[in-house]
Amino acid sequence: MLKILKYSFFDLIRSRWSIIYFLFYFITGMVLLYLSHDVSKAIVSLMNITFILTPLIGTIFGVMNFYNSREFIELLLAQPVPRKRIFLGMFLGISISLSLSLLLGMSLPFIIYGLFLSGQVMSLLILITSGVFLTFIFTALAFYIALVNENRLKGFGMAILVWLFMAFIYDGIFLLSLFLLQEYPIEKFAIAMSLFNPIDLSRILIMLKLDISALMGYTGAVFSKFFGNNSGMLISFLALTIWTVVPVLLILKKSFKKDF
Amino acid sequence: MIEIKEIRKSFGRLEVLKGFDFSLSEGKITAVLGPNGSGKTTLIKSILGLVIPSGGEIFFDGKPIYKDWEYRRRIGYLPQIAKFPENLKVKELFKLIEDIRGEKGNSEPLIERFSLDSFLNKKLRQLSGGTRQKVNIVLTFMFECPVYILDEPTTGLDPIALIRFKDLILERKEQGITFLVTTHIMNLVEELADELMFLLEGQVYFRGTHSEMKEAQQEENLERAIAKILEKEYAENS
Numbered sequence: 131m132l133k134i135l136k137y138s139f140f141d142l143i144r145s146r147w148s149i150i151y152f153l154f155y156f157i158t159g160m161v162l163l164y165l166s167h168d169v170s171k172a173i174v175s176l177m178n179i180t181f182i183l184t185p186l187i188g189t190i191f192g193v194m195n196f197y198n199s200r201e202f203i204e205l206l207l208a209q210p211v212p213r214k215r216i217f218l219g220m221f222l223g224i225s226i227s228l229s230l231s232l233l234l235g236m237s238l239p240f241i242i243y244g245l246f247l248s249g250q251v252m253s254l255l256i257l258i259t260s261g262v263f264l265t266f267i268f269t270a271l272a273f274y275i276a277l278v279n280e281n282r283l284k285g286f287g288m289a290i291l292v293w294l295f296m297a298f299i300y301d302g303i304f305l306l307s308l309f310l311l312q313e314y315p316i317e318k319f320a321i322a323m324s325l326f327n328p329i330d331l332s333r334i335l336i337m338l339k340l341d342i343s344a345l346m347g348y349t350g351a352v353f354s355k356f357f358g359n360n361s362g363m364l365i366s367f368l369a370l371t372i373w374t375v376v377p378v379l380l381i382l383k384k385s386f387k388k389d390f
Numbered sequence: 391m392i393e394i395k396e397i398r399k400s401f402g403r404l405e406v407l408k409g410f411d412f413s414l415s416e417g418k419i420t421a422v423l424g425p426n427g428s429g430k431t432t433l434i435k436s437i438l439g440l441v442i443p444s445g446g447e448i449f450f451d452g453k454p455i456y457k458d459w460e461y462r463r464r465i466g467y468l469p470q471i472a473k474f475p476e477n478l479k480v481k482e483l484f485k486l487i488e489d490i491r492g493e494k495g496n497s498e499p500l501i502e503r504f505s506l507d508s509f510l511n512k513k514l515r516q517l518s519g520g521t522r523q524k525v526n527i528v529l530t531f532m533f534e535c536p537v538y539i540l541d542e543p544t545t546g547l548d549p550i551a552l553i554r555f556k557d558l559i560l561e562r563k564e565q566g567i568t569f570l571v572t573t574h575i576m577n578l579v580e581e582l583a584d585e586l587m588f589l590l591e592g593q594v595y596f597r598g599t600h601s602e603m604k605e606a607q608q609e610e611n612l613e614r615a616i617a618k619i620l621e622k623e624y625a626e627n628s
């Protein structure tokens with residue numbers, strides 16, 4: 131698996147897309163820091179960008195990479211290599227190389243600015259961790275969708291829809307249902323709803339860490355009230371882990387059944 | 391060596407393999423024949439685990455291949471349509487496969503045999519169809535295996551390459567290697583194959599030697615014998 135991981139990883143790392151992705155975070159981080167001169171504010175602004183962009187990039191690269199690697203996959207399948215290793219290796223190769231761009235692009239501006247003096251090291255770490263989670267989750271979802279759909283256009287469309295749904299539509303439905311149900315005690319419902327969206331979970335994770343009640347939003351506040359900040363973070367963290375593992379299991383299950 | 395029991399495969403509603411047994415004769419060259427779409431490639435891909443059969447079992451050296459993968463080290467497979475990462479150079483492709491298998495291949499004599507030297511630094515996307523097929527052949531034969539499964543190995547080869555390819559097969563056969571080959575070229579079958587297996591409508595329609603086939607169809611010539619089966623078939627279907 132390591133060999134396949136290595137090929138996928140270097141294939142992407144050498145491409146200019148990794149550099150562009152890295153530079154985007156690097157420049158955005160620099161601009162935010164030097165405009166606001168406030169590490170917390172920069173983290174919050176960066177978060178809003180990250181939570182839209184990371185899942186999108188994971189989605190696009192997951193789908194494209196799978197379809198573009200079909201030849202590679204078919205070549206490997208006839209070799210003495212188990213299917214599990216081929217698909218896991220490819221998935222990890224993409225996710226790790228995207229995560230590396232993210233890690234470097236996000237942390238360097240803060241380190242240059244003087245992160246270690248600001249007392250916000252943990253907050254940035256948590257932002258990066260959520261970004262990495264979202265990269266893995268959306269790459270896995272996209273990879274799975276591509277595995278199921280032979281038709282590239284359909285696979286691509288579906289993956290983008292999942293992203294759109296999680297990044298925008300879900301919140302709309304969520305808010306609407308909170309509004310419609312406002313006479314009822316809906317806190318448990320709100321918690322359950324957030325568990326089903328990894329982007330919401332990541333947002334909660336950071337809000338609980340930053341502990342800025344003004345920004346926490348309704349679900350953040352509910353989490354904070356129900357679990358306390360630390361357990362709330364732990365729960366979000368666990369839920370994100372499940373969100374990462376399940377699509378990977380789906381990929382493995384599907385890969386055993388697929389004809390090539 | 392390779393044993394197949396009651397193999398079935400459907401793609402959606404299309405039943406391609408309808409449950410038959412087959413065992414590959416060791417040390418011989420067996421030709422799998424049949425019209426386009428009769429399931430030759432599907433059968434081969436099932437043996438390699440690329441296609442997952444809907445029913446039945448396949449054994450390699452007595453062990454079921456289901457969820458196994460080590461056995462593929464002992465099968466050299468030449469796919470009908472070679473799929474390569476198009477951005478790689480030919481020599482990078484050879485290296486890649488050696489690296490993945492964790493095994494050094496013996497490519498030099500084959501590169502020489504098929505005069506591929508001048509193409510080693512070309513990208514795969516730049517190769518002509520026949521040259522691609524030569525690369526495909528080198529990639530298959532650079533590892534020594536007890537069985538080779540070749541799906542339409544001669545597609546696109548020029549006469550010289552064809553002769554060298556046939557020599558290669560015969561040399562390996564001398565060493566006791568087993569072959570399973572599909573082809574539509576009857577000359578090749580007559581020259582190389584020890585046994586024939588004719589697939590038709592998802593079943594083994596015929597299994598035996600050339601002379602048995604000619605006898606069964608009462609034809610002097612293999613091509614005509616096969617054409618006769620197909621004509622019957624077309625007549626029944628129309």
Ligand SMILES: Nc1ncnc2c1ncn2[C@@H]1O[C@H](COP(=O)(O)OP(=O)(O)OP(=O)(O)O)[C@@H](O)[C@H]1O
Pocket residue numbers: 389390401404406424425426427428429430431432433470
């Ligand atoms: N992945 C697939 N999905 C759906 N149908 C398939 C798939 N692979 C093969 N088929 C169908 O199965 C049938 C058998 O195909 P196969 O490639 O095994 O034929 P073949 O005997 O190798 O033909 P040829 O002589 O043209 O190479 C065909 O009708 C083909 O369309």
Ligand SMILES: [Mg+2]
Pocket residue numbers: 430431432470541
């Ligand atoms: Mg075929």
